[in-house]
Amino acid sequence: MVLITAAVFAVIAAAIHLYIFVLESLRWTAPTTMAVFRVATPQEAAATQALAYNQGFYNLFLGVGALLGVVLLTAGSRVAGLTLISFASASMVLAALVLVISNRAMIRPALIQGGPALICLVFTVLGA
Template sequence: MQTVTVILAAVAALVHVYIFVLESFRWTAPSTRRTFGISAEDAETTRELAYNQGFYNLFLAVVTVAGLVLWGAVPAAGTALILAGTGSMAAAALVLVTRDPAKTRAAMVQGTAPALAVVSTLLTL
């Protein structure tokens, strides 16, 4: 079960690093605008908000990776950090889909691995 947890948490972190890059550095790029379904004008208007939001995604990834690194040496701290990072990711995906059901696909991409990582982590306790 630990291997499954590590894989799921690592995938969740990688997805959130990718989201960070899209939101913080590629927000106005045509491919990113297509991904998020926004116009060029809206991308320009929301550029600073997206930049900030991208860093939230990066910080969740960092917390999760820190938990993975600590898990072997300090299991309680590692577990807490993994649950904090992946739990926040899963909760954010839930907020996304409950606010706008049209964003279900995005919420699934953002939240499936983290939610499964939470379950897997809890099963290792």
Template sequence: MTIIAVVLAVAAALLHVYIFVLESFRWNEPSTRRTFGVSEADAAVLAPMAYNQGFYNLFLAIVTLVGVALLGSENVAGTALALAGTGSMLAAAVVLVTHDRSMVRAAATQGTVPLLAVVFLLLQL
């Protein structure tokens, strides 16, 4: 169970690093605007918020990766950190879809791997 939990937690973290790059550094690129469904004019207005939000995603990824790194030597602390990171990723996806039902696809993309990571992290306890 632990190997599956680690793979899923790392995958969730890497996805959120990718989202960080999109939101914080590639926000105004046409392909990124299409991904997020944002017009060029709206992207300019939303850029400061996206930049900040990208860093939130990076920090969640870091917490998750530190937790994964600790799983072998400090299982309780590692599990707690990995759950804090992936659980927050999952919670953000739930908030996204409950706020705007049209965001089901984005929430599923953002939240499925963290959900699976949370399940397998809990199973390995």
């Protein structure tokens, strides 16, 4: 039951990171996305688009890693699955920590980004 809970939170964390990928890499200059990331002007969005594009792919790869870990875990490859889930979740948590350390006003986005990953990581450790 503990690893099932970890897997559920890994999927939630992955879904969040896949959504962030869409925002950062595919929709960065859309007004709604600019509002989410507090980008003030279209000029600022254009100036930061390449950075956001790259960062979005980091989020994509973390999300895919977490999902692949869940697939491997459910397919019976316990060590490989837990390793991938743990690495992806820890990376997500650490990125959220960096976000809040760099800007205290970003606590809410950091909790969204890292909260499910932290819960996943805790249950992964408990179930290992």
